Amino acid sequence: MGHFQTATAVSARREVPGGHEYEAVVDPQWTVGGKPHGGYLLAILGRAAIVSGGADHPHLTAVSGSFLRSPSPGPAAVHVETLRAGRTMTHARARLTQDGRPCVEALITLGTLTEDDPWWSDAEPAALPDEQDCFLTPPEAPGAGFPVALMEVVEQRLDPAGLAFALGTPSRAGVTAGWQRLADGSDWDPLSLLVALDPVPPVSYDLGLPGWAPTVQFSAYVRRLPAPGPLRVRMRALDVTGGLMDEVAHAWDGKGRLVAQATQLAAVRVPPTG
Amino acid sequence: MGHFQTATAVSARREVPGGHEYEAVVDPQWTVGGKPHGGYLLAILGRAAIVSGGADHPHLTAVSGSFLRSPSPGPAAVHVETLRAGRTMTHARARLTQDGRPCVEALITLGTLTEDDPWWSDAEPAALPDEQDCFLTPPEAPGAGFPVALMEVVEQRLDPAGLAFALGTPSRAGVTAGWQRLADGSDWDPLSLLVALDPVPPVSYDLGLPGWAPTVQFSAYVRRLPAPGPLRVRMRALDVTGGLMDEVAHAWDGKGRLVAQATQLAAVRVPPTG
Numbered sequence: 001m002g003h004f005q006t007a008t009a010v011s012a013r014r015e016v017p018g019g020h021e022y023e024a025v026v027d028p029q030w031t032v033g034g035k036p037h038g039g040y041l042l043a044i045l046g047r048a049a050i051v052s053g054g055a056d057h058p059h060l061t062a063v064s065g066s067f068l069r070s071p072s073p074g075p076a077a078v079h080v081e082t083l084r085a086g087r088t089m090t091h092a093r094a095r096l097t098q099d100g101r102p103c104v105e106a107l108i109t110l111g112t113l114t115e116d117d118p119w120w121s122d123a124e125p126a127a128l129p130d131e132q133d134c135f136l137t138p139p140e141a142p143g144a145g146f147p148v149a150l151m152e153v154v155e156q157r158l159d160p161a162g163l164a165f166a167l168g169t170p171s172r173a174g175v176t177a178g179w180q181r182l183a184d185g186s187d188w189d190p191l192s193l194l195v196a197l198d199p200v201p202p203v204s205y206d207l208g209l210p211g212w213a214p215t216v217q218f219s220a221y222v223r224r225l226p227a228p229g230p231l232r233v234r235m236r237a238l239d240v241t242g243g244l245m246d247e248v249a250h251a252w253d254g255k256g257r258l259v260a261q262a263t264q265l266a267a268v269r270v271p272p273t274g
Numbered sequence: 275m276g277h278f279q280t281a282t283a284v285s286a287r288r289e290v291p292g293g294h295e296y297e298a299v300v301d302p303q304w305t306v307g308g309k310p311h312g313g314y315l316l317a318i319l320g321r322a323a324i325v326s327g328g329a330d331h332p333h334l335t336a337v338s339g340s341f342l343r344s345p346s347p348g349p350a351a352v353h354v355e356t357l358r359a360g361r362t363m364t365h366a367r368a369r370l371t372q373d374g375r376p377c378v379e380a381l382i383t384l385g386t387l388t389e390d391d392p393w394w395s396d397a398e399p400a401a402l403p404d405e406q407d408c409f410l411t412p413p414e415a416p417g418a419g420f421p422v423a424l425m426e427v428v429e430q431r432l433d434p435a436g437l438a439f440a441l442g443t444p445s446r447a448g449v450t451a452g453w454q455r456l457a458d459g460s461d462w463d464p465l466s467l468l469v470a471l472d473p474v475p476p477v478s479y480d481l482g483l484p485g486w487a488p489t490v491q492f493s494a495y496v497r498r499l500p501a502p503g504p505l506r507v508r509m510r511a512l513d514v515t516g517g518l519m520d521e522v523a524h525a526w527d528g529k530g531r532l533v534a535q536a537t538q539l540a541a542v543r544v545p546p547t548g
Contacts, residue, residue, distance in 0.1 A: 061518070062491040062539055064338030066365045066381045068358040083379055084342040088517070088541075089490070091340045093367070093379060105357055105367060107340045107379060109491055109539075113516070119544045120481055120514040122448045174396050207394055216363070217336040217383055219493035221539050223515050238524075239532050240394040241497055242387070243362070244335070246535065248522075250512075258513050261520060263537050265336055265383075265495050267362075270393045 003184055004153070004192050008040070010048045010078055019081035020052045024096070028073035029153055032200055033146030035070045038215040038264075039194035040150075041104050045078060045094040046191050049108040052080040057090045059190045062109035064219040071096065071103040088112075113190060115225045123250065123258035126234035128159050131179045135160055137200070145211070148200050155181040156199060162206050170208040176201065177234040180251075188231055188253070190222040190260075196231050197249045197262035203237040204245055204268045213245065213266040220262035229254025243267055277458055278427070278466050281314070284322045284352055293355035294326045298370070302347035303427055306474055307420030309344045312489040312538075313468035314424075315378050319352060319368040320465050323382040326354040331364045334464045336383035338493040345370065345377040362386075387464060389499045397524065397532035400508035402433050405453045409434055411474065419485070422474050429455040430473060436480050444482040450475065451508040454525075462505055462527070464496040464534075470505050471523045471536035477511040478519055478542045487519065487540040494536035503528025517541055 007030055010022035030040040046060040076098045083091040090110040096103045128134065134157035139148050158178035164171050180196050182188065188196065197220050202213035235249040249262045281304055284296035304314040320334040350372045357365040363385040370378040402408065408431035413422050432452035438445050454470050456462065462470065471494050476487035509523040523536045 062340075064340075064381055064491070064493050066336075066338075066357065066367075066383060068365055083340065083376055091342055091379070093340075102357055105365070105381060107338055107381060107491070109340060111516075111518075116515060118513050118515040120446070120448070121512065122510075123512045172394070174394070217338070217381070217493075217495070219338050219491075219537060221491070221520060221537070223513055223518070223520075236396075238395065238397045238535070239392050239497055241390060241392040242385075244385075244497070246495060246497075261512070261537070263493060263495075263535075 004182060004186065008043045008047045008191060010051055016079065019079060022048045022078045024076050024078050026071050026073045026076050029149050031073065031149045033212055036073065037150050037195060037198065038067060038218055039198040041096060042106055042218065043191040043194045045096055045104065045106045046108055048078040048080050049092040049094050049110060053082040053085060053090050053092055054110050057110035057112055059111055059113040060108060060222055061111040061113065062221050063106055063194065065104050065106040066217055067104055067215050069101065069103050071098040113222065113225045115227065117257065121258060125252040125256040126177050126232045128177055128179065128232055131157055131230060134158055134178055135163055150200060153183050154195060155183045165205045170206050172207055174203055174207060174237040175234065176203050176206055179230045180233055181230045187228045188226040193222055193226065193251060193260040194220055196233050196251050197260055198264065199233055199235055202266060203235050203247050207240065209268050209270060211269060213268050216265045216267055218262060218264040220260060222260045224257065224259055226253035226259040227255040240268060240270065243270065278456060278460065282317045282321045282465060284325055290353065293353060296322045296352045298350050298352050300345050300347045300350050303423050305347065305423045307486060310347065311424050311469060311472065312341060312492055313472040315370060316380055316492065317465040317468045319370055319378065319380045320382055322352040322354050323366040323368050323384060327356040327359060327364050327366055328384050331384035331386055333385055333387040334382060334496055335385040335387065336495050337380055339378050339380040340491055341378055341489050343375065343377050345372040387496065387499045389501065391531065395532060399526040399530045400451050400506045402451055402453065402506055405431055405504060408432055408452055409437055424474060427457050428469060429457045439479045444480050446481055448477055448481060448511040450477055450480055453504045454507055455504045461502045462500040467496055467500065467525060467534040468494055470507055470525050471534055472538065473507055473509055476540060477509050477521050481514065483542050483544060485543060487542050490539045490541055492536060492538040494534060496534045498531065498533055500527035500533040501529040514542060514544065517544065
């Protein structure tokens with residue numbers, strides 16, 4: 001249990017009006033406080049889109065998801081509609097439902113990624129202490145108030161610079177960063193990168209706002225096939241207004257190249273002012 | 275002709291399976307090289323989503339769009355499905371079709387924006403020369419190779435620092451920035467901000483890649499109602515690989531507050547290497 005490939009598998013393809021429908025099982029291991037991780041759910045949708053229409057374009061290159069309601073671990077259905085199959089990319093939309101209710105709706109672009117170096121880049125990898133000098137995030141983080149089962153399948157070591165919140169003195173810089181590996185030793189791929197791009201804890205902890213920050217909307221681009229080795233992931237917030245926070249994440253592979261980027265809007269609870 | 279409200283109007287609501295369908299007219303004025311501007315098309319979809327399901331949540335707060343094929347100026351249909359109407363926000367999906375073929379598919383989140391200051395912000399406005407010292411972008415830009423009718427309805431003044439490409443010496447910094455006003459004098463609103471977030475020319479000009487850079491995928495968040503006055507907009511690329519460029523845009527209002535942000539993936543033609 002817990003292996004990413006298995007946890008995101010889809011089966012039993014069925015033709016339905018406007019596309020294909022698949023069965024999936026939302027895995028209790030890929031959860032935060034008992035709720036399925038957003039990047040993990042999008043990876044299930046991405047897997048279904050590839051099975052449905054990825055014959056010519058085998059890699060997820062872009063995904064945007066709206067999070068409508070959190071599904072529970074257990075059986076779910078995934079509906080995929082191909083919007084356009086072009087020469088260099090395929091566009092699809094996908095929906096995860098549980099008990100007939102839509103939980104996640106996504107737009108997915110498939111293409112063909114390589115390990116090639118960029119033609120041009122201004123994406124310097126995040127400066128981090130060595131992996132062994134960073135803080136291994138436990139599944140039962142002190143002060144989190146809930147178990148993060150995800151931390152048993154993702155081995156995350158956070159830069160201590162962004163962890164002052166754990167001592168009650170958040171830096172309020174709005175940045176968290178760290179190293180990530182899949183705990184079973186498998187390499188990162190375009191689908192598992194979606195998990196890496198939404199790390200725990202949210203940046204709001206660093207702003208002195210502890211607690212669950214559910215994703216409202218999440219968009220990611222995968223730029224190349226990652227080289228083996230740990231990822232560096234940095235997440236930064238820019239603005240918290242009206243109970244919503246943006247978080248922008250970048251991930252670099254073992255060769256220090258940008259492999260993926262994401263932007264999300266998450267709900268946060270801010271203390272009343274005045 | 276050309277007024278933003280009119281150019282994004284939808285009419286003749288009709289109940290269809292799973293939602294509402296509207297008529298729209300894609301306006302030839304909001305085009306780049308004869309092709310409708312991506313942010314403008316998403317604004318039509320946003321307008322339809324608000325008319326369909328925005329009774330409680332009148333403002334577009336998030337949108338993600340997949341650009342399947344460019345519609346021509348002229349009549350189009352917009353289909354809207356409400357995915358979830360919640361307490362604080364409404365999620366919808368919307369599709370623009372022309373002659374029965376899907377052109378743009380989008381996920382839209384509606385909410386209620388205010389002019390409130392942020393609870394927390396790290397979004398310093400882009401440093402720009404005074405508006406009158408920036409370069410007014412003409413509809414027939416020298417070297418562009420095509421007319422940009424959009425520049426007759428959006429008054430854009432670009433920071434000369436990002437314009438060295440026009441002299442044949444692109445800076446390759448991957449940044450463009452400037453001031454934007456609606457030419458008819460009306461104030462920016464959450465829908466017209468979507469136009470501002472995809473400025474012309476694309477950052478690729480600054481990388482020495484002239485020519486059309488069609489948007490593949492675009493995601494934007496609107497964070498607050500903009501104060502009157504010109505916007506500052508900065509757009510930055512991070513990586514160009516495999517014919518795809520990311521562009522990240524931020525917009526600040528007349529009070530210097532972040533009002534909106536966007537990320538897009540655009541197709542570019544790079545010279546062969548070796």
